[in-house]
């Protein structure tokens with residue numbers, strides 16, 4: 094019997110990944126962080142038995158979460174990332190020339206340590222514009238004094254330490270911590286997994302109540318449950334589907350030609366939702 098990792102997202106239904114060996118395992122104060130070498134996906138990080146990233150497919154998640162927000166804002170300078178301890182979201186944010194300051198607030202230093210050791214190509218931790226702190230993201234955002242242009246919620250699933258990142262109060266703190274033309278993106282789980290629906294509804298109802306513009310968008314991430322993943326984009330002024338945003342993406346095409354997933358067509362197309370997905374967040 095070969096060595097396999099299984100993430101069951103419904104009774105006996107799940108995802109199977111072939112493993113070569115365990116590279117890292119640490120029970121931190123918050124969660125069990127593990128890294129495996131796989132047979133197909135490069136190194137794989139799991140938290141409490143749920144896939145966080147693999148070397149091979151992480152670009153989809155990180156490009157979609159970061160650039161959708163960064164191109165929607167007219168000139169993002171100050172950026173806050175809640176979670177994101179592997180460094181992938183910060184790496185994408187830091188590709189934008191307008192950025193002067195990124196705060197990454199990760200509750201669990203073990204995630205950063207594991208990433209630096211086993212995902213050397215993912216983070217850009219030596220970048221002088223990146224400040225990493227280890228604290229509770231909810232408490233941090235509640236006390237923000239200088240507003241951010243972009244806030245990105247790159248948390249794990251709504252169990253354990255990330256549960257609060259799916260609550261309305263948290264998004265109220267976020268809107269207060271954003272500048273007048275601020276933009277927020279957040280990871281919001283799989284539309285194929287019904288046990289996630291209550292959390293998805295909570296986030297989208299909160300954003301709908303709090304922000305003038307809020308929309309769901311989708312991407313395809315093979316190692317996340319069922320492969321289809323939802324994200325939220327909320328904005329105080331600029332619509333992510335406006336001409337000015339598409340124009341910004343197109344005019345940066347050359348500089349961002351090394352991106353492996355995100356482009357202007359993907360940006361627009363990702364906001365097209367199948368009817369069953371629309372129904373999940375319909376009020």
Ligand code: SPD
Pocket residue numbers: 143144145146154177178179180181182247248249250280317318
């Ligand atoms: N089950 C997958 C949930 C995705 C959470 N974020 C992953 C972290 C990657 N930066």
